[in-house]
Amino acid sequence: MQTNEFAYLELCKQVLSDGHQKGDRTGTGTHSLFGAQMRFNLQDGFPLLTTKKVNFKLIASELIWFIRGDTNIQFLLKHGNNIWNEWAFEKWVKSSEYTGSDxxxxxxxxxxxxxxxxxYKEEMEYFKTRILEDDAFAEKYGDLGSVYGKQWRNWETSRGETIDQLKNVVESIKHNPNSRRHIVTAWNPEDVPSNMALPPCHAMFQFYVADNKLSCQLYQRSADLFLGVPFNIASYALLTHLIAHECGLEVGEFVHTLGDVHIYNNHVDQVQLQLSRKPYPLPSIKINDTFHSVFDLSIDDVELVNYQSHPGIKAPIAV
Known part of the structure; x- marks a missing residue:
C-alpha cells in the first residue's frame, strides 16, 4: 500500500470510528474530529487518490483559476469545470430576477x-449557458466575491493598497529561501462575513526550503474529507511542484493540517466503499519543458503520468 494514500484512508477510518456526531451549517450532519495531520512525501509520487478516480483536469483548472486571481466561474465553465457552480447558482435562484421553479x-x-x-438540472444548464454566453449576467451572478484568487493575488488593505501575496512568496523563496515568512493567507476577517460565497476552507499555507527541496504546509479550517480533501491534497501538491520547478528546487513534503475534519452523514456509504478498495501505485507529474512561471501557467503545462484508479464514487455536495 502506498504510504501517501494510506494516510488519507486511515484518517477516514478514524473519523468514522471516533468522530462526534455534529450538526452543521448545511443541515446535513457530520461525523467530525478536531485536529488532524497527514504528511505526503512528494518524492514518492503524486498524491492523487487511486481508491476512487479523481479528475486531475478539474484540479489543475481550479488551481489556475486561483493563481490568476479570478473569482468568476465563467473561466471554470470554459474549461469544463463545474466544481463551484452550486454557490453561484444559489446566489441566482435567491435573487429577485429568478422566476423559475422553487x-x-x-x-x-x-x-x-x-x-x-x-x-434542477434544467435550471442549472440554463444558468451555465447564461454564464458562458452573457458577460453581464456572468459578472452579476458568476462572481463569488473575495474568495481564494482575490486574497492570493489582490488582498486589499485598509489603506486602499493591494498585496500580491503569491507573487511576493515566490520571489521570497527565490531570494531568501531560509525565511520563515513564506506564507499566503486566504482568511480575511473583513471579507468573511459579507463578501464571500463561501469563507475559505483552506485558509493559510506556508512554504519551507531545506536540502534544496520545497515543502508546503496547509492549514484547512474545515475539511470535507470525502469530496473536498482529495482535491485539496492534489491541488497544493501540484502548486508545490510548480513553484519548486520555477525556483529551481526539488519537491519535499506536503503537510496537510486540518481543523474540523468531517465526513457528511450522507457520504458514509461512499467512504466505506472506498475503504474496501486496494490502492494502486501513485502516478507522477510531468511539467512542460517550456514552463517558466506559475503566473503564466496553462492547462497544457502539466501532465499526469501513469494514473490508475478505481472508478469514481458520486456523492452530493452540501451547499
Whole structure:
C-alpha cells in the first residue's frame, strides 16, 4: 500500500470510528474530529487518490483559476469545470430576477425527489449557458466575491493598497529561501462575513526550503474529507511542484493540517466503499519543458503520468 494514500484512508477510518456526531451549517450532519495531520512525501509520487478516480483536469483548472486571481466561474465553465457552480447558482435562484421553479434547499431535495432533480438540472444548464454566453449576467451572478484568487493575488488593505501575496512568496523563496515568512493567507476577517460565497476552507499555507527541496504546509479550517480533501491534497501538491520547478528546487513534503475534519452523514456509504478498495501505485507529474512561471501557467503545462484508479464514487455536495 502506498504510504501517501494510506494516510488519507486511515484518517477516514478514524473519523468514522471516533468522530462526534455534529450538526452543521448545511443541515446535513457530520461525523467530525478536531485536529488532524497527514504528511505526503512528494518524492514518492503524486498524491492523487487511486481508491476512487479523481479528475486531475478539474484540479489543475481550479488551481489556475486561483493563481490568476479570478473569482468568476465563467473561466471554470470554459474549461469544463463545474466544481463551484452550486454557490453561484444559489446566489441566482435567491435573487429577485429568478422566476423559475422553487430551488430552495436544492442540494438536499434533488437527492430525495427525482422530479425535482430533473427541474434542477434544467435550471442549472440554463444558468451555465447564461454564464458562458452573457458577460453581464456572468459578472452579476458568476462572481463569488473575495474568495481564494482575490486574497492570493489582490488582498486589499485598509489603506486602499493591494498585496500580491503569491507573487511576493515566490520571489521570497527565490531570494531568501531560509525565511520563515513564506506564507499566503486566504482568511480575511473583513471579507468573511459579507463578501464571500463561501469563507475559505483552506485558509493559510506556508512554504519551507531545506536540502534544496520545497515543502508546503496547509492549514484547512474545515475539511470535507470525502469530496473536498482529495482535491485539496492534489491541488497544493501540484502548486508545490510548480513553484519548486520555477525556483529551481526539488519537491519535499506536503503537510496537510486540518481543523474540523468531517465526513457528511450522507457520504458514509461512499467512504466505506472506498475503504474496501486496494490502492494502486501513485502516478507522477510531468511539467512542460517550456514552463517558466506559475503566473503564466496553462492547462497544457502539466501532465499526469501513469494514473490508475478505481472508478469514481458520486456523492452530493452540501451547499
Amino acid at each position: 430551488m430552495t434547499d436544492f442540494g438536499r431535495r434533488r437527492l430525495e425527489d427525482d422530479d425535482f432533480d430533473a427541474r
